[in-house]
Amino acid sequence: MKNVTESITHWELLEIEKPARYLGGEVNQAKIKTNPTLRVCLVFPDLYELGMSNLALKIFYETLNNHPQIMAERAFSPWPDFEGLLRRKDLPLYSLETGTPLHDFDALLVTLPYEMTFTNVLNLLDLGKVPLQWREREQGPIVIGGGPSASNPLPMAMFMDAILIGDGEEAIIEICESLIKTKNSGADRSSIRKELALIQGMWVPEFAGPVKKRVFKGFANSAPPVKPPVPNVQATHNRAVLEIFRGCMQGCRFCNAGFYYRPKRERPVENLVDYARQLLHNTGEESLGLLSLSTSDYCRLNELITALDQQKLFPEQNISIPSLRMNESTMSLLDSTPQVRKGGLTFAPEAGSQRLRNVINKNITEEDIISVMRSTSGSDYRTVKLYFMMGLPFETDEDVEAIVDLVKKLEAIGRACRPRKQISLSLSGFVPKPFTPFQWAAQADMSELRRKRLIVTRGLERGGSKVSWREEFLCLLESVLSRGDERVGELILKAWQLGCRFDGWHEHFLREKWEQAFAETGIDAAKYLGERQISDTLPWDFVDFQTPRAYFEKEYLLAAAAAREGTNESAS
Amino acid sequence: MNQPAEYKTRINYSKTRQARYIAHLDTIDVICKALRRLQLSYAVTQGCHVRPKISFGPPLPLGHASYCEYFVITLNQEPDVEWLKNALNKEMPQGMEVISIEHPWSDKKSSAGGEWVQYQLYFKSSATAEQAQSYLLNPDSSFEIQRKGQNKRYVLGKAVQKAELSGQGDAWLLTAEFIQGIADVPSVSKIVTALAGHLGASRDDFYLLERTSLKEL
Numbered sequence: 001m002k003n004v005t006e007s008i009t010h011w012e013l014l015e016i017e018k019p020a021r022y023l024g025g026e027v028n029q030a031k032i033k034t035n036p037t038l039r040v041c042l043v044f045p046d047l048y049e050l051g052m053s054n055l056a057l058k059i060f061y062e063t064l065n066n067h068p069q070i071m072a073e074r075a076f077s078p079w080p081d082f083e084g085l086l087r088r089k090d091l092p093l094y095s096l097e098t099g100t101p102l103h104d105f106d107a108l109l110v111t112l113p114y115e116m117t118f119t120n121v122l123n124l125l126d127l128g129k130v131p132l133q134w135r136e137r138e139q140g141p142i143v144i145g146g147g148p149s150a151s152n153p154l155p156m157a158m159f160m161d162a163i164l165i166g167d168g169e170e171a172i173i174e175i176c177e178s179l180i181k182t183k184n185s186g187a188d189r190s191s192i193r194k195e196l197a198l199i200q201g202m203w204v205p206e207f208a209g210p211v212k213k214r215v216f217k218g219f220a221n222s223a224p225p226v227k228p229p230v231p232n233v234q235a236t237h238n239r240a241v242l243e244i245f246r247g248c249m250q251g252c253r254f255c256n257a258g259f260y261y262r263p264k265r266e267r268p269v270e271n272l273v274d275y276a277r278q279l280l281h282n283t284g285e286e287s288l289g290l291l292s293l294s295t296s297d298y299c300r301l302n303e304l305i306t307a308l309d310q311q312k313l314f315p316e317q318n319i320s321i322p323s324l325r326m327n328e329s330t331m332s333l334l335d336s337t338p339q340v341r342k343g344g345l346t347f348a349p350e351a352g353s354q355r356l357r358n359v360i361n362k363n364i365t366e367e368d369i370i371s372v373m374r375s376t377s378g379s380d381y382r383t384v385k386l387y388f389m390m391g392l393p394f395e396t397d398e399d400v401e402a403i404v405d406l407v408k409k410l411e412a413i414g415r416a417c418r419p420r421k422q423i424s425l426s427l428s429g430f431v432p433k434p435f436t437p438f439q440w441a442a443q444a445d446m447s448e449l450r451r452k453r454l455i456v457t458r459g460l461e462r463g464g465s466k467v468s469w470r471e472e473f474l475c476l477l478e479s480v481l482s483r484g485d486e487r488v489g490e491l492i493l494k495a496w497q498l499g500c501r502f503d504g505w506h507e508h509f510l511r512e513k514w515e516q517a518f519a520e521t522g523i524d525a526a527k528y529l530g531e532r533q534i535s536d537t538l539p540w541d542f543v544d545f546q547t548p549r550a551y552f553e554k555e556y557l558l559a560a561a562a563a564r565e566g567t568n569e570s571a572s
Numbered sequence: 573m574n575q576p577a578e579y580k581t582r583i584n585y586s587k588t589r590q591a592r593y594i595a596h597l598d599t600i601d602v603i604c605k606a607l608r609r610l611q612l613s614y615a616v617t618q619g620c621h622v623r624p625k626i627s628f629g630p631p632l633p634l635g636h637a638s639y640c641e642y643f644v645i646t647l648n649q650e651p652d653v654e655w656l657k658n659a660l661n662k663e664m665p666q667g668m669e670v671i672s673i674e675h676p677w678s679d680k681k682s683s684a685g686g687e688w689v690q691y692q693l694y695f696k697s698s699a700t701a702e703q704a705q706s707y708l709l710n711p712d713s714s715f716e717i718q719r720k721g722q723n724k725r726y727v728l729g730k731a732v733q734k735a736e737l738s739g740q741g742d743a744w745l746l747t748a749e750f751i752q753g754i755a756d757v758p759s760v761s762k763i764v765t766a767l768a769g770h771l772g773a774s775r776d777d778f779y780l781l782e783r784t785s786l787k788e789l
Contacts, residue, residue: 005590009776011768013593014635020598023590025666027606230605232594232665238601284605284663314608315616316623380620 003099004091012089016082018233021048024096026229028282030065030072032098037069038180040107041095041141044076045120046504051076052229053237055291056111056147060172062225070176073097073105074229077120077501078127080508086127093127102128105141107179109172110160112147115481116474116504118156121145122496125159132493134161134193134205142192144175148260151213152434152540155481157205158489161193165543166201166214166260167246169222174199203543212544219246219265226278230285239287239320240279244272244304248293253361253559254350254392256433256482257293259547269300273307280313287341289320296325302333309339322346325364326372335379344383345376351392352403358562359394361555366406373410377417384414384423389430390452391444391475394563400452404459411463424466427453429475433482434540435547437555442531443479446472473511477503480528485539488528490521578615578625579647582677583660583670588637588782591667596631599668603643606663612656615646629786630687630753633761638783644677651675686753688733689760690785693746693778700777701737701744707770708735708748708763715758715766726758726766751789 005023013019042060044051051057057074064072073095078086086093092101102108108130110121122132131137135158145156146164153163164171178199182192190206197204201214216222224243247264248257267275276288288308298304308319319339324330326347334340349364351357357364373384388403407425414421429449432441444452449472457467480488495517502508518525532538534553541549587599594602604624607614615625625646632638653673660670695701707713714727733749752759758766760783768775 010635010779011775018595019593019634020590020595023593025590027602027609027663027665029666230602230665232591232602233598234601281609281611284608286604286608313611315614316608316621 004094004101005099007089007091008085012085016085017079018048020232021076022078022082022096023232024074026232028227028229029097030061030229033071036071038106038176038183039071039073039100039104040064040109040176040179041073041075041100041102041105043102043108043110043121043124044074045110045112045117045124046077046502047079048076049231049233049236051111052231052233052235053241054111054113055225055241055243056113056168058225058228058241059169060109061229062227063169063172064176067173067176069180071097072109073100075102075124075128077117077124080502083123083127083501092129093124103130103140106183107142107144107176109175110143110145112145112150112156114504115149115155115478117149118481118492119496119500119503121156122159122493123501126496133158137161137189142179142189142196144196148257149482151256151260151543151545152482152484153203153205153543154486154539155484155488155492157208157486158493160205161189162196162202162204164201164214165203165211166546167216167219168214169216170218171199171201171214175202208542210542210544213260213546215263215546216246217265220267221271222267223271224267224275224279226275227282230283237289238285239289240276240283240285241289241291242272242276242279243267243291244295244298245292249297250294250363251361251555252350253359253437253555254389254430254433256436259435259545261293262547264297266299269304269307272304273311276308277311277313280317286314286316287318287320289322292323294325295321295323296327296330305333305337305340309337312339325368327368328371328375331372331375342380344385345372345381346385346387347372348387349406350387350389351395351399352388352401352406353399355563356392356395356399356402359559360392361559366409369406370409370413373413373417373421376421382419382422384410384421385426386410386423387426387428388456389428390456391430391449393430393432393438393441393559395452397452397455400455401459403456407460407465408463411465415464422466423464424468425456425460427456427467427469429470429472431475431479431482434538435543435545435552437552437559439483439538439552440532440534440536440556443476443529445529446476449475471506471509471511473514474503474509476525476529477514480523480525483528483539487521487523491517491523494521577648579650579675580644580677580679581647581651581656582642582644582674583656584640584642584672584674585664585668585670586637586639587632587641587668588639589667591665592632592635592637594665594667595634596628599632600628602665602668606660607645609663610656610659613648615648630788632783633759633764636691636761636764636781636783639671640783640786644679686751686757686789688749688751688787688789689783690747690749691760691764692782692784693748693764694780694782695739695744695746696742696777696779697774698739698744700771700774701739701746703771703774704767704778705735705737705746707767708732708746713766713770715762715769717762717766726762728763729757731757731760731763753789 145160203211245266432438498513616622735748
């Protein structure tokens, strides 16, 4: 089988930005197996630099390549310059390890990390010369999707032979063993899909029915990937990643990830210290990133950080700890740990007023933020980043004005600090995601989001903070793509046909093409954006998310009560 | 206070096949990670953001293969040269290989600046190879490059010192010597890009270029 890269000339590669993205050969790349029983390609629908930072990809790559019968390779979305070259020369998109065209694999395992990559998925299939819709595929690879943005699998249903909902560690082996079995027996595609539907967590559009989210109960005692490929082009997150626990019990009512990754499962300190040593030893990364949704909730965090700090493999080693809930005890822990880099602090208050933070069940107080800000005086921290959402359920203009008030207080403290602190503010429209207590809430429309954004930007015009925001149309689109039914697949297909890809990249997002796609498919966005009644059947109700619907209902009602009374109770 | 002993060591390596498309800064990153994986004891810079004491040779342009790349690292202990060579080779990505290690190494800085470099240029046809040779050997050959919205004209002048053709059939080799890094002398990277443009539709006959020798002037 010819390696596709042999058909690309030296001079053609030189016309491409960062050609090393497309050539593989990294340290820790899997050894090529001769005649594996099953050849799969792990497909990530975004750039190499982002995909190589993705933990799920590392988990599956290591798990599958440790299986004696399976060879797993990788493919990423090509940047438009490389896509243009492939199309001009009529070459198929290929895997990095062996240059094999995507259409020659037994299966493509597609990560669906965020909704704005959906058009990239179609583009990858098309470039790999794989028919886009499962009904059109009579031969070639079985296409299986999975990831947080597939928790409601309907919008991508027409493109996937099967979709995994939930954790993939155990399921991925069951999926591949099922594929080996059906491949050996010469089963037809429908029988292959039928067999896949028997695996817990797998939803197969052809045999659509109820499905239960897969939970990896053995997570706490499982080993993370400790020998991932080391990128030849600097990755977006240029560090070794160690997942210290999965799940989150904070219960923020807007957060899909918080519910998708439930329940909370912690790896023991002793194991983590050993995994960290292996990871750093095998990758040579100078930074170790501790990954979780809310690192402060790790039960033995002080012990873990102290143990990691004492284990120094090389002089420039440092620890990166995102997703910390900032308070004074966290700050003193960080200050007393030399290896922790002190570049910037990040808070996600999400709402400006305590009333609205109670509504969304965000457990951070203004006192926490202010006391941490004060405590940074004299420290090495130079920047403070704040994340806020607008268009939250039960939000009033006073809540939005409270963002301005809070930031002004922080600006005043930052000005008095030495060195001075630079505040940057990131504003985004709220998207009511499935499988959250706010799944029934309405998506705020664009004019409302814009009006509220202007309250903040005008209020902070003279304060010196840097303010950035997410385009309002993107929020609406994300809402349709996450809350949609099967018809939304037609919208995605049309948008891709009109040239949309890399929708998460500002420089590539084509709003007018998406608007054209809505018009040409006759899909009314309002149908997906409006408020729904608790008694309504939701498109994604067939998924048992292992968090009862009654819990979400109760939380939604508690949010309404908090909005009325200023109380903060949670069903969790 | 006792300072630890420092052992300067020069590591010569090649960068060929797909590794020639790894950019210079990424190459530095790849090598630093390889050194960390070996857990060598090396000297580091002072300050809050410590870095290994390491210096690299002149950057290799993207796409150029080379058999004369190097970096100089300051180690804290006397290296076992043979072990270090073998161990580092196990930590290199495909296409990068340690050729030799020179220890002890003392920097021999010259004041003139600039480099003399030898390249081998590979062609599939004699006609294209001859066209390239005559372009390179003509000191009046010139080209323009747009920088910051303005065109700048370069003349080969004394940049090309030699260009000898050998080979037969469909494998033609042009061995060329250049100087670069001196005011108003275009770099090899610019010359080779201009040469590819000059060859036009035949540029794909020119399929490989390798840096085979480098001396700092």
